[in-house]
Amino acid sequence: MKVLRTLLASLLLLAAGLAVLAVATHGFRAYTSETARRIDIREHPRTVPSTPLQTADGQRTSFGELRGRWLLVDFIYTRCLTYCSVQGSEFARLQQELAGPIAADKVALLSISFDPARDDPTALADYQRRHGDRGTGWIAARPVDRAGLAELLHRFGVVAVPDGIGGFVHNAAIAVVDPGGRIVAILDWNDWQAAAGYVRRSLRS
Amino acid sequence: MKPSAGRWCLAGALLWAALALPPVRHALESAMTLHMLVQIPLLALAGAWLAQGTPRWLERSLAAWNHRGISGLLLASLAGLAWMLPLALDAALNDPWTELAKFLSVPLLIGAPVALSWPRAGFVVRGIVLLELIATMLRLGWLYLISPERLCSNYLLDDQQRLGRMLLVIGFAVLLILVWKLMWGHVGGHATHDD
The missing domain is CATH 3.40.30.10 (Glutaredoxin)
Known part of the structure; x- marks a missing residue:
């Protein structure tokens, strides 16, 4: 039970973590604020x-x-x-x-x-x-x-x-x-x- | 909660408050090296101390979802990954909401889960976490050292290179300690019965 719950929790954390990272990096395209600025201005x-x-x-x-x-x-x-x-x-x-x-x-x-x-x-x-x-x-x-x-x-x-x-x-x-x-x-x-x-x-x- | 837990909890709260004082905050964010190697680790430490005050019922219900500390250490790794992005450091300086997110997430999503999970982790889990930590420090250190461009708009190139050198030194130091403990000490903690 505990192992299954841990697996479930880990998968949820992984999904949430990747979602946050995807938003923060403009879809894994920008890791520096300079790249993020260029993408952001080009798109908006x-x-x-x-x-x-x-x-x-x-x-x-x-x-x-x-x-x-x-x-x-x-x-x-x-x-x-x-x-x-x-x-x-x-x-x-x-x-x-x-x-x-x-x-x-x-x-x-x-x-x-x-x-x-x-x-x-x-x-x-x-x-x-x-x-x-x-x-x-x-x-x-x-x-x-x-x-x-x-x-x-x-x-x-x-x-x-x-x-x-x-x-x-x-x-x-x-x-x-x-x-x-x-x-x-x-x-x-x-x-x-x-x-x-x-x-x-x-x-x- | 152990009898000394209240004191640890108080120390964590005081450390957190001290780091949030504007002069301390500005001083520790004035250089990339201080930001990454002093402020963020101290925020995590504050969270780890705060976690000593976790009430026993909460600790028990968290543990039910945290077999061998895996979920907690995964959470800490993901949060740590986010604060390793150069754009996150820049955003913390330029945007007050990101700064607030840092002051909340580093103690609560890195320091506290590590404190609650590490004692439950066995040899394999600890090994994976430590090796990944060492590899990350060496990779990042190398990147910061050789990058001809500034990765943070708010920090200077020589600061970035100094941080790179220090990450390499710390990464190798942790590696040496780990090798030492593997040969002459123990890494695995006590294998607690755990299901």
Whole structure:
């Protein structure tokens, strides 16, 4: 009797445990929160908040104003000296690659600083210049207030942690926002070809 | 309940409460190594101490479903598996409900069942659990050590690699102790008559 009851209890526990694990891992597809974020956004696009932003030329803008075109968004801090400094050159490359759709106002690139206290318009403009900004279609901006920043990071699923030597480490990526203002994909930060291809395909269809 | 059980139970409750204090919580979650090797094991320990206060009637009815501790140890393994997922550690930091789930599930679904089941487990069950534990620590340790990418968005790469090294060291240490006991001591507990 006791053996049978134990067998029954074990089977029930196993079923319940596997069910919990299946939910937690998006059906055994995601074991890290980065993979989970990508799957979740791909399957359930999220609306971007209309956070007010200040751009490198000192102007105000917001996601609301940028609607109507495809946006490629990355999160940066301009002092970055490690791998994230390459994000800038990736965006300059995208700017060159997507010059056509950018000129037609169908695409824009947007770099948002998660270190707004240090990244004022001057620092943002300097960052773009350093990486070879070609002048149109690439906006660098910082959230106007702390609450807006927190909301943006939360919605995009960006986590920036202090690296212990004055900078940050963050889950860098290229986020795709569709013309309706929904985050529809998170792509590798160092794969501009994939980002350009995604936008091209979307414009064709 | 043995006479000393009340004291163990109280110690478990105090340990649990101490771990839940915000400064302690933040300190133990500031590094991946502390989170996985200090906070979670201490939460399990709190649960194991709390379980010493299990009333005798409850212990008897649980035991009726827990032949040789198998169900309890299975429950603890599954709960342990869930808290070994890198995304679970991240979620505990970013989402208060997951944090609450951790503070409840680690003591009640890992620590307490182990405390109630281990004395009932015989040589074979203990052997399987220990070997699986060692294998998991070595596998995870190796993964954390060699992964070029951060597996937790909230923690740094060097922290992850330190955790990997420590898991390897602990895994081998448990293995050595186990080998030592197999050769010169005993592992099996007392074979209680059990049906």
